[in-house]
Amino acid sequence: MAICSAHTTTSLHSPCTTVSNTGFRQKRVIFFTSNRRSGRRHGGGRTFHVSCSVDKPVVIGLAADSGCGKSTFMRRLTSVFGGAAEPPKGGNPDSNTLISDTTTVICLDDYHSLDRTGRKEKGVTALDPRANNFDLMYEQVKAIKEGQAIEKPIYNHVTGLLDPPELIQPPKIFVIEGLHPMFDERVRDLLDFSIYLDISDEVKFAWKIQRDMAERGHSLESIKASIEARKPDFDAYIDPQKQYADAVIEVLPTQLIPDDNEGKVLRVKLIQKEGVEKFNPVYLFDEGSSISWVPCGRKLTCSYPGIKFAYGPDTYFGHEVSVLEMDGQFDRLDELIYVESHLSNLSTKFYGEVTQQMLKHADFPGSNNGTGLFQTIIGLKIRDLYEQIIAERAGTPAEAAKV
Amino acid sequence: MAICSAHTTTSLHSPCTTVSNTGFRQKRVIFFTSNRRSGRRHGGGRTFHVSCSVDKPVVIGLAADSGCGKSTFMRRLTSVFGGAAEPPKGGNPDSNTLISDTTTVICLDDYHSLDRTGRKEKGVTALDPRANNFDLMYEQVKAIKEGQAIEKPIYNHVTGLLDPPELIQPPKIFVIEGLHPMFDERVRDLLDFSIYLDISDEVKFAWKIQRDMAERGHSLESIKASIEARKPDFDAYIDPQKQYADAVIEVLPTQLIPDDNEGKVLRVKLIQKEGVEKFNPVYLFDEGSSISWVPCGRKLTCSYPGIKFAYGPDTYFGHEVSVLEMDGQFDRLDELIYVESHLSNLSTKFYGEVTQQMLKHADFPGSNNGTGLFQTIIGLKIRDLYEQIIAERAGTPAEAAKV
Numbered sequence: 001m002a003i004c005s006a007h008t009t010t011s012l013h014s015p016c017t018t019v020s021n022t023g024f025r026q027k028r029v030i031f032f033t034s035n036r037r038s039g040r041r042h043g044g045g046r047t048f049h050v051s052c053s054v055d056k057p058v059v060i061g062l063a064a065d066s067g068c069g070k071s072t073f074m075r076r077l078t079s080v081f082g083g084a085a086e087p088p089k090g091g092n093p094d095s096n097t098l099i100s101d102t103t104t105v106i107c108l109d110d111y112h113s114l115d116r117t118g119r120k121e122k123g124v125t126a127l128d129p130r131a132n133n134f135d136l137m138y139e140q141v142k143a144i145k146e147g148q149a150i151e152k153p154i155y156n157h158v159t160g161l162l163d164p165p166e167l168i169q170p171p172k173i174f175v176i177e178g179l180h181p182m183f184d185e186r187v188r189d190l191l192d193f194s195i196y197l198d199i200s201d202e203v204k205f206a207w208k209i210q211r212d213m214a215e216r217g218h219s220l221e222s223i224k225a226s227i228e229a230r231k232p233d234f235d236a237y238i239d240p241q242k243q244y245a246d247a248v249i250e251v252l253p254t255q256l257i258p259d260d261n262e263g264k265v266l267r268v269k270l271i272q273k274e275g276v277e278k279f280n281p282v283y284l285f286d287e288g289s290s291i292s293w294v295p296c297g298r299k300l301t302c303s304y305p306g307i308k309f310a311y312g313p314d315t316y317f318g319h320e321v322s323v324l325e326m327d328g329q330f331d332r333l334d335e336l337i338y339v340e341s342h343l344s345n346l347s348t349k350f351y352g353e354v355t356q357q358m359l360k361h362a363d364f365p366g367s368n369n370g371t372g373l374f375q376t377i378i379g380l381k382i383r384d385l386y387e388q389i390i391a392e393r394a395g396t397p398a399e400a401a402k403v
Numbered sequence: 404m405a406i407c408s409a410h411t412t413t414s415l416h417s418p419c420t421t422v423s424n425t426g427f428r429q430k431r432v433i434f435f436t437s438n439r440r441s442g443r444r445h446g447g448g449r450t451f452h453v454s455c456s457v458d459k460p461v462v463i464g465l466a467a468d469s470g471c472g473k474s475t476f477m478r479r480l481t482s483v484f485g486g487a488a489e490p491p492k493g494g495n496p497d498s499n500t501l502i503s504d505t506t507t508v509i510c511l512d513d514y515h516s517l518d519r520t521g522r523k524e525k526g527v528t529a530l531d532p533r534a535n536n537f538d539l540m541y542e543q544v545k546a547i548k549e550g551q552a553i554e555k556p557i558y559n560h561v562t563g564l565l566d567p568p569e570l571i572q573p574p575k576i577f578v579i580e581g582l583h584p585m586f587d588e589r590v591r592d593l594l595d596f597s598i599y600l601d602i603s604d605e606v607k608f609a610w611k612i613q614r615d616m617a618e619r620g621h622s623l624e625s626i627k628a629s630i631e632a633r634k635p636d637f638d639a640y641i642d643p644q645k646q647y648a649d650a651v652i653e654v655l656p657t658q659l660i661p662d663d664n665e666g667k668v669l670r671v672k673l674i675q676k677e678g679v680e681k682f683n684p685v686y687l688f689d690e691g692s693s694i695s696w697v698p699c700g701r702k703l704t705c706s707y708p709g710i711k712f713a714y715g716p717d718t719y720f721g722h723e724v725s726v727l728e729m730d731g732q733f734d735r736l737d738e739l740i741y742v743e744s745h746l747s748n749l750s751t752k753f754y755g756e757v758t759q760q761m762l763k764h765a766d767f768p769g770s771n772n773g774t775g776l777f778q779t780i781i782g783l784k785i786r787d788l789y790e791q792i793i794a795e796r797a798g799t800p801a802e803a804a805k806v
Contacts, residue, residue: 285688286745288701297716298691313700342689 046151046165047143055393056147057174058386059190061181063241064197065204065234066126070177072364073197073375074098074105077175079357080379091166094156102386104171108178109155111137116160127179127233134184137176141190144170173386182241193279193385195378196245200252201227206263243317246273247381249374256305256328265305267327268370270377274313274320278388280345281322282377284311287344288322300338303331309339326370333359339373346377347384354380449554449568450546458796459550460577461789462593464584466644467600468607468637473580475767476600476778477501477508480578482760483782494569497559505789507574511581512558514540519563530582530636537587540579544593547573576789585644596682596788598781599648603655604630609666646720649679650784652777659708659731668708670730671773673780677716677723681791683748684725685780687714690747691725703741706734712742729773736762742776749780750787757783 064070078085083101096107112126113133124131140150147170154163182188205227212218242248254265272281284291290312296302307328314323330336340354348354357376358367366372467473481488486504499510516536517525527534543553550573557566585591608630615621645651651674657663658670675684687694693715699705710731717726733739743757751757760779761770769775
């Protein structure tokens with residue numbers, strides 16, 4: 001394919017001059033500074049114009065609350081493309097960015113306009129749009145999408161301060177993950193695909209108890225209070241974004257164990273919007289009908305409480321969607337491959353690819369349940385979307401064989 | 404195939420001398436009279452020994468209460484083999500027997516040892532084993548199974564009397580249908596396959612109301628009383644036979660319409676015993692797992708109240724079974740073929756054979772619901788069983804391609 005492919009470099013000092021291993025060569029670079037919306041300590045936010053006929057990145061948005069498995073998700077996504085995701089080499093050790101051969105993931109916390117002190121002074125949370133610079137977010141995502149490098153601010157989660165910016169070059173796939181990828185309409189419109197990780201209150205609470213009480217010694221009361229304090233802004237600014245998502249991964253308590261509140265066994269839904277270009281929802285057995293399936297039976301035996309799948313059409317915020325649901329967890333490889341073999345439209349390149357990906361990262365959180373399964377599937381879907389876009393731009397149909 | 408094939412003639416006067424169109428020739432016929440267990444007006448029950456290496460009939464038992472769709476079932480069964488079933492030509496016009504090219508169906512009421520008056524005198528119902536001659540039933544089914552013709556009594560449902568016997572020659576498939584095909588252990592052991600038609604009390608009541616009240620002007624009270632009067636003997640002598648059946652068709656009220664008691668929309672279960680030689684249960688999507696399926700969705704639209712299938716393993720009287728369930732009814736051809744295309748192990752010979760059979764008899768009761776569907780499927784299963792037995796006897800594998 002004669003496609004000019006963008007390359008991401010992690011060094012601030014050699015932007016746009018490297019030749020990538022995919023044959024990308026910078027023709028002309030214009031630096032300029034735009035939309036300097038005041039980090040408190042720096043004037044980050046430059047965009048580097050690149051005029052070569054670069055292959056423009058596919059832009060993906062991933063929205064979720066902090067600490068809800070976004071980075072695991074991103075590691076699963078980059079793994080689908082074959083490479084490992086790492087922080088930029090030689091840059092700020094507190095950078096929130098993850099870079100692999102194909103994919104660059106940036107954290108939208110980097111677009112905080114107020115640092116920790118600033119938020120405290122103004123009495124706003126990080127969830128509040130007033131603590132975030134959507135103009136800069138828009139300018140920079142737009143620039144990347146047009147194949148231009150950017151100088152993106154860094155919000156330092158350790159110090160709570162805004163650090164000097166880092167240079168981000170346009171990758172093949174650019175992922176913006178964080179609290180507000182679909183909040184601003186202009187940013188939203190730049191997304192080729194969007195995902196919302198929706199952790200139910202019950203599960204969020206169970207997880208927080210597990211982490212903050214068992215591991216950090218917080219009291220139950222203080223955990224409840226911290227959740228309650230966050231809830232109004234979360235409901236006002238984060239939660240409404242899910243209506244715009246092309247895919248929602250919803251994490252709920254299991255229904256296989258009566259009155260379970262441990263949050264260990266999970267029921268996970270993959271809500272897939274219908275009619276999204278280049279995205280064919282995964283289905284179980286019979287596309288468009290309603291199915292429930294307990295694969296544990298004569299051919300497959302599972303330990304308590306078993307595994308249950310459901311699939312069917314539904315509506316979600318007025319959109320037609322197809323919902324795939326998994327309750328329970330995998331104990332053994334044969335359970336995973338058995339389930340994979342009965343799902344259709346997975347966009348795998350060979351039989352068992354989902355299972356292989358899940359096993360490769362068996363140590364990641366959620367690898368034995370629907371969160372890992374659906375994150376892996378979304379990874380494959382994004383790869384498929386990317387390949388369709390590339391093929392379309394090259395004027396050839398996608399060559400990858402779909403299983 | 405060099406198989407000597409039995410032929411059924413309907414004439415009392417030319418037994419065992421015809422040459423069938425399958426090449427069967429009678430070699431020797433010995434008449435004898437055995438086990439004359441007193442019909443009140445005749446000494447029927449002779450067995451005709453035929454010593455030729457006749458292809459011995461496959462014997463099927465079908466148990467059900469009177470008037471529960473047995474004759475419809477039998478017409479569906481014989482239709483699967485291509486021929487129409489008719490009463491014996493030139494014989495007793497009140498004969499209960501149905502004969503087609505391949506199949507002879509006899510009604511076990513013919514083994515009543517007491518006629519209507521006799522039962523009244525002794526205060527027993529037709530359901531009571533004391534009103535039935537199981538020794539003769541056993542002798543004659545055994546004789547047929549060994550390829551011998553029989554002189555079977557006739558119970559005249561019109562007069563309530565026992566009429567002179569009719570000659571029954573061994574057919575390819577011999578079906579005994581009635582109240583007690585699996586009651587007597589000796590008879591039961593002769594069956595190659597057995598079916599129980601289990602109509603739930605609610606549906607039986609709704610049907611009886613429909614027929615006896617709407618069509619015959621009976622009062623609700625008298626209908627209730629007649630059902631109640633029959634129930635003790637039914638529960639004691641008929642119902643327990645279902646534990647022996649290889650397949651049970653259970654007819655229940657729909658669950659798609661809340662509190663429905665019209666008995667028009669039905670939920671029907673096909674309970675298939677596992678481990679029965681030459682009988683591979685039908686399944687939906689994934690053999691041995693538990694599935695529920697509402698085919699009405701994006702690809703197939705159905706009118707209210709829709710159609711719902713369920714499939715899964717279960718136990719039934721301590722036996723491992725696979726249960727296929729259909730709730731609702733078909734309105735259109737596309738619904739029927741869509742459902743057929745998703746069922747496996749149907750033992751059809753071509754794509755759409757179930758649908759074709761159902762359409763061919765669209766006027767039969769139950770052709771738009773699970774009773775017709777499952778009766779048709781059982782018909783195909785019996786054909787398959789028959790062909791396997793024939794192939795085994797001939798030392799060749801069954802040639803029929805299974806879809």
